[in-house]
Amino acid sequence: MTGRRTRAVLLPLGLAVVLGGCAAEDPATAPGLPAADQRVGLTEWEVVTEGRPLAPGDVRLVVTNAGAAPHDLAVRVDGEERAVTPVLAPGEAHELSFAVAADERVELWCTLTGHHAAGMHTALDVDAGEVGR
Numbered sequence: 048m049t050g051r052r053t054r055a056v057l058l059p060l061g062l063a064v065v066l067g068g069c070a071a072e073d074p075a076t077a078p079g080l081p082a083a084d085q086r087v088g089l090t091e092w093e094v095v096t097e098g099r100p101l102a103p104g105d106v107r108l109v110v111t112n113a114g115a116a117p118h119d120l121a122v123r124v125d126g127e128e129r130a131v132t133p134v135l136a137p138g139e140a141h142e143l144s145f146a147v148a149a150d151e152r153v154e155l156w157c158t159l160t161g162h163h164a165a166g167m168h169t170a171l172d173v174d175a176g177e178v179g180r
């Protein structure tokens with residue numbers, strides 16, 4: 048019981064760090080997340096990323112519903128859907144894995160009715176790429 052309470056308190060704090068943007072800690076070097084990965088937060092009514100470009104190759108997004116309503120997250124590149132989470136209850140998280148190529152633009156949005164229109168969409172660029180990375 049105590050564990051559940053702690054988790055419910057920590058999730059909004061985690062989103063606050065993502066939303067803050069100017070936190071002292073660089074998300075790119077945050078412990079526990081390799082550079083190829085990125086955290087995505089879902090709230091009413093925003094999709095919040097770390098904002099930095101993705102590296103070409105395999106990408107893992109750690110998607111957390113930090114809002115008060117159910118949400119999901121779909122990933123589309125050049126009109127083709129590459130990945131989608133199940134509908135996540137508040138507090139739930141899900142990992143998405145997919146591949147991207149250099150210079151692609153990755154669209155992220157919530158597919159629930161009305162949520163895209165309410166503002167739940169964003170996009171990430173993919174780096175031009177560095178050979179050998």
Ligand SMILES: [Cu+2]
Pocket residue numbers: 117118119157158159162167
């Ligand atoms: Cu939504």
